Amino acid sequence: MKKIIECVPNFSEGRNPEVIEAISAAISSVAGCTLVDVDPGRSTHRTVYTFVGDPESIVEGALAAARVAKATIDMRKHKGEHPRFGAMDVCPFVPVANVTMDECVEVSKRFAERASAELGIPFYLYEESAEHEYRRKLPDLREGEYEGLAERLKDPRWKPDYGPENFVPEWGITATGARKFLIAYNVNIIGTSNQAHRIALNLREAGRSPEEPGRLKDVKGMGWYVDEYNVAQVTVNLNDFQVTPIHVLFEEVKKEAAALQVAVAGSEIVGVVPREAILMAAEYYIEKENLFIYEEEQKIRLAVERLGLNSVAPFKPKEKIIEYIVAGERDEPLASLTxxxxxxxxxxxxxxxxxxxxxxxxxxxxxxxxxxxxxxxxxxxxxxxxxxxxxxxxxxxxxxxxxxxxxxxxxxxxxxxxxxxxxxxxxxxxxxxxxxxxxxxxxxxxxxxxxxxxxxxxxxxxxxxxxxxxxxxxxxxxxxxxxxxxxxxxxxxxxxxxxxxxxxxxxxxxxxxxxxxxxxxxxxxxxxxxxxxxxxx
CATH class of the missing domain: 1.20.120.680 (Formiminotetrahydrofolate cyclodeaminase monomer, up-and-down helical bundle)
Incomplete structure (x- = not known):
């Protein structure tokens, strides 16, 4: 079975369409890589790219993107609302299908080794790739951001894992590593932003305070109101959908909403999602309702209906589920013949x-x-x-x-x-x-x-x-x-x-x-x- 890794590099450029497009083109030009999403932000001055590929091509895609960033982004001129400390600020590798976390760790190290040698840029390893526990979390690495980096690099404790040890002012530094798949997920509430936020506080792991934690592990969240949809939303990041799956979050929001006497009106997945996460939801509802469904397409349809994923925009599996997006590249020339x-x-x-x-x-x-x-x-x-x-x-x-x-x-x-x-x-x-x-x-x-x-x-x-x-x-x-x-x-x-x-x-x-x-x-x-x-x- 084909191995699929997702790469989600974040670049400190969200305003220059020529640079944004040049990075997109570089990724798309690599054989074996499929560019899934490009999300630029003007106020954050940051663009998030999502692409997938096998363990070999994914490194080439990240390298191609880094080369363009090295030639076109100058951190000495960068200002934006989002925390950052590098031109390619962060470059995580995420296991999606038929690949282990350890393989993604090796991919991240191979990328850092090659990019640092070729481009003369420094790297920190974070999350599962971190070789020091105090470097595992991105906020800890980014403390002081780009402006404090020159001073921080003088401390031997913050020596880069790869690349030059001295400050590279036009680049800064990049964090790369392996992490679990993060799902951005919103549940719609026919209510107020305050009610949505109350629900989020009850559910997110951090809760309201250390003394009053929430019920769901590996969940970050808040509530807001979306004028475009005319609904409030409980907006969350599921940091590990194996720990807290989509359907568990959705059902818990329904319970909280019922207690507040407000209605839930479906949900939405922001960006892309692994096939397994949707099938997990399908299996939950199949068991709960004692249904008999064995075809994958019908299971997907059941999950979409039960979670209300069509509520604010059509949920198109071939455009939202990673494995379906890359299905056209499946290496089955014989089985695909007449x-x-x-x-x-x-x-x-x-x-x-x-x-x-x-x-x-x-x-x-x-x-x-x-x-x-x-x-x-x-x-x-x-x-x-x-x-x-x-x-x-x-x-x-x-x-x-x-x-x-x-x-x-x-x-x-x-x-x-x-x-x-x-x-x-x-x-x-x-x-x-x-x-x-x-x-x-x-x-x-x-x-x-x-x-x-x-x-x-x-x-x-x-x-x-x-x-x-x-x-x-x-x-x-x-x-x-x-x-x-x-x-x-x-x-x-x-x-x-x-x-x-x-x-x-x-x-x-x-x-x-x-x-x-x-x-x-x-x-x-x-x-x-x-x-x-x-x-x-």
Missing amino acids: LRGFIEEVAARTSAPGGGSASAAIAAIGAGLGAMVAKLTWGVRKFDAVQSHMKEAIPVLHEVSQQLIPMIDADTSAFNEYMEGLRMPKSTEKEREARKAKMQAGLKTAIQVPLTTMRLGDKAWDALIVVAQYGNPASRSDSQVGAKSLETGIWGAYQNVLINLEGIKDSAYRDEILSEADVLMSRARTKCAEVLKILGE
């Missing part, structure tokens, strides 16, 4: 796509056929007695079929690392050892992909047995084809595991993988036979 096109690619006089990709596709079709039969049984009156069984089987088969689709392309690209090793120089003993290590790592990658196909396919068997027992009997042949296709897909993946294991020198690793693959293959034979036996009877 069926005819895929078959023609397989039949072409090339070694890839080959049996591994075909096996993933066949397994996906097998799970998909099981899902189809279950869905054709669900909601039909004459099958009321078996609805609980379909409710159990449908989500599993639907999800497995979706998870197997990316494996079609993953298998074809699995040998990339091995081929890179094969092309490495081998003139010296050191080069030969490095080449050998790279090739072995590549083979292990090539093994893990079909093994993952086997693992995913294995998750579908119990649900397929349920469908065989209770599914619409008119679709018996579909279930039979589904079971045999799933077994064939797993068998094909198994053959790919075996052939790549032959080149592995690590006997312990080889034995461990073979043992797991043998178990999965044996289960596939047994479970397929069980499905066919049930259907045959």
Whole structure:
């Protein structure tokens, strides 16, 4: 699955459209980076950019932006309402999908190292990247702002983590690091700004005072009135949506509003949001209302409706959810082909796509056929007695079929690392050892992909047995084809595991993988036979 990191650099320029556009263009020009939002502020004299990319391209995008800032922003002339101490004031990296916080920490350090060396500018590390606890929080780093920076840098305690130790007057200093995703979220109140602020004080972590804290962790907030919408708002920053999710904040505001006898009229997300945050809300309402919804698009729709996210402006998932914004860049050229096109690619006089990709596709079709039969049984009156069984089987088969689709392309690209090793120089003993290590790592990658196909396919068997027992009997042949296709897909993946294991020198690793693959293959034979036996009877 594609790794996605968000970068949110803040630049000390909010009034010169040429500079703002030049930074935008620099980010957009980097392959693999998608510029999501540009938010300039004239009074703050500051522009916030949001872009996403993989771990490699995100560093290049931040570097491209920093180069423009170095050439166009002079902090000696800067005045603005927002606290700041650098031309690129802050540059956080945020894990969004399939990437860890530790990876983002390394990305921030790689960026600081390269930018400081190339541009001669200093950096502090903050948040999760901080190497000193007293440097973790941005307000502590920014104390005294740009105007006090020259004096502060004389103190060894405030020596930069990267770059020159002396004051660079035209630049100042930049804070970079890794942090969790911050969601800017507003709940609309048909009431006064005072009432909205009372609610915010009761809920935000800081509360009214240290002696009177609020109920929700990792929440900052206040109340205000928005003339444009003609409503008051409880406006918050959710610093960690895993700790306090969107739906929890919304439901707590509803309770507070009811106590004040004022109405809640929906909410809005400012900027973009991770897919997971919206799906968490959907799962909450599905459980609360005892609903059965398994398709992601419908889950998103439920969350949007329950949270009232269309109340002040249309909530367009493809423009608001990060993973959907970058979906067009998904690296699935084979899975995105027409069926005819895929078959023609397989039949072409090339070694890839080959049996591994075909096996993933066949397994996906097998799970998909099981899902189809279950869905054709669900909601039909004459099958009321078996609805609980379909409710159990449908989500599993639907999800497995979706998870197997990316494996079609993953298998074809699995040998990339091995081929890179094969092309490495081998003139010296050191080069030969490095080449050998790279090739072995590549083979292990090539093994893990079909093994993952086997693992995913294995998750579908119990649900397929349920469908065989209770599914619409008119679709018996579909279930039979589904079971045999799933077994064939797993068998094909198994053959790919075996052939790549032959080149592995690590006997312990080889034995461990073979043992797991043998178990999965044996289960596939047994479970397929069980499905066919049930259907045959």
